[in-house]
Amino acid sequence: MPELSEIYRIVHFIRQHLVGKTLTKVSTQHDDIVYGKVGTTAAEFQKAMEGKKVIGAGQQGKYFWITMSSPPHAVMHFGMAGWLKIRDADTYYYRTDKPGDKEWPPKYWKFLLETDGDPKTEAAFVDFRRLGRIRLVDCPADDIRQHTPLKENGPDPVVDKDTVSEAWLAEKLKRKKVPIKALLLDQANISGIGNWMGDEILYHAKIHPEQYSNTLTDSQIKELHTAIHYVCSTSIEVLADSDKFPEHWLFKHRWAKGKKNKSCTLPTGEKITFITVGGRTSAVVPGVQKKTGPVAGDIKDEEESSSEREVKRKRAVPKKGTPKQEAPKKQEPGTGERGAKRQSKQAVKTEDVEEHTGAGRRRSARIRK
Incomplete structure (x- = not known):
């Protein structure tokens, strides 16, 4: 998945090739996941972008955006394998010799942009795994980070260097x-x-x-x-x-x-x-990264109470050689009142064990969660 540095790279190329130019043609392909999952349609994206001037681009972590001459603006995320290709520009952060990567328009494109000017710039958002997201955010350009999904995310250590102190x-x-x-x-x-x-x-x-x-x-x-x-x-x-x-x-x-x-x-x-x-x-690197404190699985959950530990002991499997508790036998004729009392006492004991066992299971589930 493209991370902070890879997104920084693509924002650099957007500023270099698209900012200051007008989008004379925008083509889109319907995708109810890439667009639809975040409440946008391909047709809405095309209408919002076509004919407008690109005035800027920005980034917060793995999200990036293109700001237009008027709202709404495009906010995007590449997911696992998405990318923005710019024709005749080396936008990729890794080298590839695959013949298919030279095709235009490229495979799996979600939108195509063409600008004015001579030569014109052509760009394409591609995503063969469909885990990327393309949305429109309707607000002033300076307020994009105050809206979903950016407002739910933490600071960017590059853009917000002073915050990440x-x-x-x-x-x-x-x-x-x-x-x-x-x-x-x-x-x-x-x-x-x-x-x-x-x-x-x-x-x-x-x-x-x-x-x-x-x-x-x-x-x-x-x-x-x-x-x-x-x-x-x-x-x-x-x-x-x-x-x-x-x-x-x-x-x-x-x-x-x-x-x-x-x-x-x-x-x-x-x-x-x-x-x-x-x-x-x-x-x-174990020789460099030493465990200097507790790690996951090394210590017991501190919230486990003594009563919960007692329940676990009751649920423990009997040790080898310990006689198993037998189920109450069916009362034989002639056992009389004594046999009936014994059966009644055994039934109560069994219900108590089942109640404790059930509670223990519920508590254990909460601890694991």
């Missing part, structure tokens, strides 16, 4: 008890950091991705803050061109995973391993 980060970390990698990936906390950037940041900060955010020391928070701005600023300076990333970066050596006769190691000889954190595969 060490003090701000410390408060955010202390208020949450989640693996630090999961916190960085949550766009409601901070915008733009995805899987590879999160791994790169934690590697440079020497922090294990599974460690709980609220257990980081002041010195670790300081290192994390420095690493966030270092990775973000360095990657955007080269417009997300990974060929120009520093050779010592984790990014340059992590992609050998699963390849035959290839090993994932850094130039220093440190081995790169892979674990799952927050549902995402994370690259870790």
